[in-house]
Amino acid sequence: MCGIAGLFIKNPKLEPQLGELLTKMTSTLCSRGPDSAGFAIYSAGQDGKTKLTIAGPSADYDIATAAEKLRAAVAPKAPTAIHYSHAVLTLTANEARHAREWLEANLPDVNVVSEGHRLEIFKEVGYPDDVAALFGIGAMSGSHGITHTRMATESAVSTDGAHPFSTGADQCLVHNGSLSNHASLRRQLQRDGIKIKTQNDSEVAAGYLTKQMRSGQTLEGALKSSLDDLDGFFTFVVGTEKGFGVLRDPIACKPAVMAETDDYVAFASEYKSLAGLPGISGAKVWEPKPATVYFWERS
Amino acid sequence: MPNIDLSKTRVRELNAALHQLKPDTNETLWTITNPGGEHSIAAGVDAEVTINIQGNAGYYCGGMNKHATIVVDGSAGQGVGENMMSGLIHVKGDASQSAGATGRGGRLIVDGNASARCGISMKGIDIVVKGDIGHLSAFMGQNGRLVVFGEAGEALGDSLYEARIYVRGPVASLGADCIEKQMRDEHKAELHELLKLSGEAFKVDVAEFRRYGSARKLYNFNIDNAGAY
Amino acid sequence: MTQHERSWPTTTPRPSATFDDYTLSEIRRAAATGIYDIRGGGSKRKLPNFDDLLLLGASMSRYPLEGYREKCGTEVVLGNRFAKKPLKLSIPITIAGMSFGSLSANTKEALGRGASAAGTSTTTGDGGMTPEERGQSKYLVYQYLPSRYGMNPDDLRKADAIEIVIGQGAKPGGGGMLLGQKISDRVAEMRQLPKGIDQRSACRHPDWTGADDLEIKIQELREITDWEKPIYLKVGASRPYFDVNLAVKAGADVIVLDGMQGGTAATQEVFIEHVGIPLLSAIPPAVKALQDLGMHRKVQLIVSGGIRTGADVAKALALGADAVAVGTAALVALGDNDPKWDKEYEKLGTRAGCYDDWHEGKDPAGITTQTPELTERLDPVAAGRRLANYLKVLTLEAQTLARACGKNHLHNLEPEDLVALTLEAAAMARVPLAGTSWVPGAR
Numbered sequence: 001m002c003g004i005a006g007l008f009i010k011n012p013k014l015e016p017q018l019g020e021l022l023t024k025m026t027s028t029l030c031s032r033g034p035d036s037a038g039f040a041i042y043s044a045g046q047d048g049k050t051k052l053t054i055a056g057p058s059a060d061y062d063i064a065t066a067a068e069k070l071r072a073a074v075a076p077k078a079p080t081a082i083h084y085s086h087a088v089l090t091l092t093a094n095e096a097r098h099a100r101e102w103l104e105a106n107l108p109d110v111n112v113v114s115e116g117h118r119l120e121i122f123k124e125v126g127y128p129d130d131v132a133a134l135f136g137i138g139a140m141s142g143s144h145g146i147t148h149t150r151m152a153t154e155s156a157v158s159t160d161g162a163h164p165f166s167t168g169a170d171q172c173l174v175h176n177g178s179l180s181n182h183a184s185l186r187r188q189l190q191r192d193g194i195k196i197k198t199q200n201d202s203e204v205a206a207g208y209l210t211k212q213m214r215s216g217q218t219l220e221g222a223l224k225s226s227l228d229d230l231d232g233f234f235t236f237v238v239g240t241e242k243g244f245g246v247l248r249d250p251i252a253c254k255p256a257v258m259a260e261t262d263d264y265v266a267f268a269s270e271y272k273s274l275a276g277l278p279g280i281s282g283a284k285v286w287e288p289k290p291a292t293v294y295f296w297e298r299s
Numbered sequence: 300m301p302n303i304d305l306s307k308t309r310v311r312e313l314n315a316a317l318h319q320l321k322p323d324t325n326e327t328l329w330t331i332t333n334p335g336g337e338h339s340i341a342a343g344v345d346a347e348v349t350i351n352i353q354g355n356a357g358y359y360c361g362g363m364n365k366h367a368t369i370v371v372d373g374s375a376g377q378g379v380g381e382n383m384m385s386g387l388i389h390v391k392g393d394a395s396q397s398a399g400a401t402g403r404g405g406r407l408i409v410d411g412n413a414s415a416r417c418g419i420s421m422k423g424i425d426i427v428v429k430g431d432i433g434h435l436s437a438f439m440g441q442n443g444r445l446v447v448f449g450e451a452g453e454a455l456g457d458s459l460y461e462a463r464i465y466v467r468g469p470v471a472s473l474g475a476d477c478i479e480k481q482m483r484d485e486h487k488a489e490l491h492e493l494l495k496l497s498g499e500a501f502k503v504d505v506a507e508f509r510r511y512g513s514a515r516k517l518y519n520f521n522i523d524n525a526g527a528y
Numbered sequence: 529m530t531q532h533e534r535s536w537p538t539t540t541p542r543p544s545a546t547f548d549d550y551t552l553s554e555i556r557r558a559a560a561t562g563i564y565d566i567r568g569g570g571s572k573r574k575l576p577n578f579d580d581l582l583l584l585g586a587s588m589s590r591y592p593l594e595g596y597r598e599k600c601g602t603e604v605v606l607g608n609r610f611a612k613k614p615l616k617l618s619i620p621i622t623i624a625g626m627s628f629g630s631l632s633a634n635t636k637e638a639l640g641r642g643a644s645a646a647g648t649s650t651t652t653g654d655g656g657m658t659p660e661e662r663g664q665s666k667y668l669v670y671q672y673l674p675s676r677y678g679m680n681p682d683d684l685r686k687a688d689a690i691e692i693v694i695g696q697g698a699k700p701g702g703g704g705m706l707l708g709q710k711i712s713d714r715v716a717e718m719r720q721l722p723k724g725i726d727q728r729s730a731c732r733h734p735d736w737t738g739a740d741d742l743e744i745k746i747q748e749l750r751e752i753t754d755w756e757k758p759i760y761l762k763v764g765a766s767r768p769y770f771d772v773n774l775a776v777k778a779g780a781d782v783i784v785l786d787g788m789q790g791g792t793a794a795t796q797e798v799f800i801e802h803v804g805i806p807l808l809s810a811i812p813p814a815v816k817a818l819q820d821l822g823m824h825r826k827v828q829l830i831v832s833g834g835i836r837t838g839a840d841v842a843k844a845l846a847l848g849a850d851a852v853a854v855g856t857a858a859l860v861a862l863g864d865n866d867p868k869w870d871k872e873y874e875k876l877g878t879r880a881g882c883y884d885d886w887h888e889g890k891d892p893a894g895i896t897t898q899t900p901e902l903t904e905r906l907d908p909v910a911a912g913r914r915l916a917n918y919l920k921v922l923t924l925e926a927q928t929l930a931r932a933c934g935k936n937h938l939h940n941l942e943p944e945d946l947v948a949l950t951l952e953a954a955a956m957a958r959v960p961l962a963g964t965s966w967v968p969g970a971r
Contacts, residue, residue: 003740177738384680400735401735460722518708520726
């Protein structure tokens with residue numbers, strides 16, 4: 001059970017405000033998800049480099065020291081930024097691969113939260129307003145971002161149980177709803193070599209999309225096949241390097257509302273979270289149809 | 300002529316004031332500004348007043364309304380006019396899911412589109428949607444009338460009881476036990492009356508509508524219908 | 529040599545434990561009718577229950593209280609988290625939700641009379657509020673169900689509390705059911721249904737799904753009633769830890785947890801017997817969830833489903849419940865399944881104690897029916913008196929046990945006052961096996 005919001009900026013003048021607008025959107029969704037919050041921010045990338053966002057098992061973990069050890073081991077000159085409980089290292093693809101291997105061997109408690117040319121994910125346990133403030137989301141800029149507030153249903157309230165979940169390079173997923181066949185799907189995915197760390201149903205959905213894409217499907221194709229393979233209720237929002245996509249299950253009980261102006265496309269669980277966006281009174285507002293995949297991406 | 304700015308006043312204070320209105324109140328015209336998608340705006344009103352909401356409302360706007368006329372000059376969130384008893388709710392934009400759910404009386408008019416489950420479990424309300432409606436609309440509709448100018452989504456009128464449905468545009472599919480029925484003169488007259496009340500009497504031709512209702516085959520269990528359960 | 533001429537001993541006819549008489553009769557019934565078996569009541573099979581627990585009376589290490597002199601409090605406050613007007617009941621035993629429709633108007637009145645005399649609340653059901661019931665009930669809890677039959681803001685404001693029903697123990701995940709025989713003119717009018725049809729009810733609420741949207745629905749109900757009424761959430765026991773967690777987050781004042789022994793007016797037998805968990809096993813995870821959130825005793829827990837005696841009450845409270853609700857037992861107190869109607873039960877192919885075809889509306893005791901000749905048999909005043917007596921006995925019994933454990937209030941009973949007789953009960957109730965310090969499965 002959750003609140004979801006996303007903002008895709010069409011007018012570059014708004015890009016410096018991305019974090020500020022997302023923070024406001026998240027704030028209206030606190031009561032839908034008081035347990036934890038997360039943000040996927042797509043900011044400018046560096047040519048030939050990938051950003052590796054890492055986090056410990058909980059907010060009190062000393063991520064700065066861990067990041068320093070990792071850097072010393074795989075890329076001593078790599079730029080590193082610490083955002084509250086997360087660290088972002090800018091690496092080459094090769095270094096990133098080494099970094100994952102090194103972490104697994106030396107600091108297995110540390111999770112790779114996301115990897116991508118432009119994507120950084122920040123997520124933590126706590127009241128969404130507080131989480132946004134601790135990460136300093138309000139000061140971040142970027143072309144698009146997704147946010148999620150979580151009301152845990154059946155799995156633990158933890159850092160790695162918070163959304164968004166990474167589904168591949170520059171890709172992530174947030175989910176509102178409750179899946180009813182995630183246990184067997186998790187077992188199947190684990191047999192297929194997909195790493196799933198939590199008991200969270202949404203992580204299974206993320207693992208499912210990863211698996212489908214590894215087997216050659218496009219993201220859109222993977223989303224479409226999820227309509228056949230995932231049972232239960234869901235509104236999914238997936239982030240991509242260029243934009244985002246939305247999918248609701250065929251019964252479509254979980255809410256979703258979209259708004260579009262010349263400056264942006266926005267998505268949220270409730271209109272309330274769109275109400276503070278600039279020029280919203282003149283926006284086109286509508287609801288995505290059930291079992292239909294939507295994408296908003298820059299060409 | 301109270302004017303309530305919801306960016307400064309809480310919904311709780313607004314509703315408390317509306318609930319204290321006496322039947323003979325002189326404060327019959329209320330204006331609500333900056334609704335900002337707040338929930339439960341003007342829920343539980345029981346007075347013959349007019350409430351103009353200037354902007355978009357959140358969930359359950361005008362919930363369980365009695366007697367009041369509520370105009371939303373914008374869109375309305377989930378469950379607008381849910382379990383409404385009487386009065387009028389007029390949404391000038393779109394309505395989200397479950398508009399008029401379980402409504403027992405009064406009228407709900409949506410100028411734009413209504414989403415899924417419009418008129419779900421309706422029990423006497425009249426709903427007029429000038430745009431399209433989403434899937435599973437009028438599910439288990441017991442009574443009242445649903446009029447749609449545009450298209451209807453999948454499974455219209457599933458498990459329908461005695462609610463009556465008029466749709467002008469195409470219907471994606473009919474739900475279990477919902478069938479198209481002949482449009483006789485009495486139905487044309489009924490529809491004309493509903494259009495008149497919605498201010499559309501001579502703008503839309505009743506002959507363009509088709510009528511849907513219950514086949515009443517699920518009224519008593521029959522093993523041969525088990526697939527529909 | 530023919531069969532009867534043989535001289536050696538033969539084996540006696542052996543019934544199958546798998547295909548026992550009941551199972552065989554059900555197969556034949558299914559083959560003849562082509563419809564699942566529908567009945568009323570709760571699970572009838574042998575389940576671990578409160579009889580498998582014992583209380584540890586005081587002796588040397590603790591001191592008991594004197595029965596007639598030293599008080600043992602029974603009062604309970606329900607719904608003081610957000611509501612301006614919480615319920616203050618004299619006893620922690622309430623009457624569970626049962627609908628007008630499934631029960632006659634006289635029965636609803638009798639329930640109100642009995643509960644009021646005992647200083648406790650009664651609850652409407654899937655069918656709206658009758659004037660008889662409101663009139664005779666000092667405290668009336670108004671159920672808010674997926675069907676919303678009879679729901680209206682006037683009755684909502686007349687109620688003392690609102691109980692949002694997510695599910696019930698007999699059928700977690702299932703919708704309501706009322707068959708045509710019981711849809712009389714009055715029931716049809718209250719539910720806005722055509723007379724005599726088989727009513728189908730939804731399993732999900734029409735205008736919200738999930739705790740995040742429920743939070744907004746609760747806010748609406750509070751707004752409509754000006755934040756006066758406690759909001760209860762009723763769930764059928766299946767995943768109580770998660771459900772209680774979400775109920776608290778959605779903003780409930782009180783949680784009602786109904787175990788699989790809890791009754792229903794009419795549901796598929798297969799549903800009653802195969803979905804949900806026994807109450808005994810549901811209370812500890814529910815209490816754990818409240819404790820983990822720091823909300824135990826702040827959000828009250830009412831438990832129901834097979835509560836029969838004062839011992840059940842005392843043990844449920846010791847496990848951490850704030851109150852219990854009785855449904856089936858209350859009907860028996862009114863006169864349901866009374867042996868005095870045995871001849872008529874026989875005509876219906878059953879006998880007193882076994883009658884559960886409540887959906888057929890032929891109840892000889894006049895309780896689960898809408899047929900006037902039958903409903904007249906129940907005198908609401910006398911039946912209400914019997915219910916009041918029964919509630920008093922439950923209270924006295926629970927007090928007796930609590931005093932023996934040295935408690936001056938029923939709420940001071942705790943899990944450490946309990947031991948279990950069986951491994952199953954020890955593991956489910958999370959109390960030690962009698963005479964040991966072993967809690968099977970405890971971490």
